[in-house]
Amino acid sequence: MSDDGRRLDPATEAFVSHRSLLFTVAYEMLGSAVDAEDVLQETWLRWAGVDLGTVRDRRAYLVRITTRQALDRLRTLGRRKESYVGPWLPEPLLTAPDVAEDVELADSVSMAMMLVLETLAPTERAVFVLREVFGLGYDEIAEAVDKRPAAVRQIAHRARSHVAARRPRGVVSTAETRAALAAFRRAVETGDLQGLLDLLAPDVVALSDGGGIKQAMPRPTVGAGKVARLLAAGVAAWGPVATVEPTHVNGHPALTLRIDGEIDLVVALRIEDGAITGIYSVRNPEKLTHMVRETALSR
DSSP: OOTTSOOOOHHHHHHHHTHHHHHHHHHHHHSOHHHHHHHHHHHHHHHTTSOGGGOSOHHHHHHHHHHHHHHHHHHHHHHHHHTOSSOOOOOOOBOOGGGGGSHHHHHHHSHHHHHHHTTSOHHHHHHHIIIIITOOOHHHHHHHHTOOHHHHHHHHHHHHHHHHTTSOSSOOOHHHHHHHHHHHHHHHHHTOHHHHHHHEEEEEEEEEEOTTTSOOOSSOEESHHHHHHHHHHHHHHHGGGEEEEEEEETTEEEEEEEETTEEEEEEEEEEETTEEEEEEEEOOGGGOGGGSSOOOOOO
16 A cells, blocks of 8 residues: 555555565675665666566565676676775665664674675675575575575685684673663763774774775774874864764664754764774765665565
8 A cells, every 4th residue: 555545556555565575685896885875776677577476576676686686786786896095985864763673684784894705706695695685595596696495505605704714703792782882982972092993893993985085094994092182182173063862774873973953973883791892984975975864675
């Protein structure tokens, strides 16, 4: 049914009912909400021309179209990243707190995990996402990526090993993340250098994405001392016009910094063994468009 109560045609109804799933597939493959939306538009155009009488499983068929379109877009996006100014970070999504209730989904879209997915080749990324996050069978995935099932099994094994070596160790609860963020916020706002040092892992890595539009760190900053001093200096430069607020980004507690009421910065953390090991700050305004309203994610 449409928002005004009218009955939708079968093709539109199937697309609308699976839209959040298709967006999640595309976003996990691309790390860009804008590109994921474009993929959904392309998926709809192709789906609208399909004879539904030939389709056994509409969900699987839609996922297959979305995957193929995302793979094409992923290769284009890779070329775009080569000329990107400074570190590239995934586009943050404002999400409802209940996304965290699906632990596997929240983990798969976390900023830390999305960065791990960036290290996979396009087909590996597609296979990993479809198998490990959405639980598709090897035959279904083979059709989506145009490979034989035996080859997909090998790709899945290789991708799992690659991700396992790089993903955050252990599951961090929402409560732990929220507590770490609160302590991090207090230390940053008060310029408490020692407080920051107590929170940061010795080999913490800070990444800042300004996209050449906003000032940001041109390269990763590594080490608790360097990162703590950088954070303290940054807050001092923003002054009293800046406000820091808790929010939910990619299924996890995060922080937004506003200047004169406008979102200037989104900060997500990677936490391992009780310490902050990664700080991901997105300032590129072109990547903050999905922080205005919540984005629905589903599996």
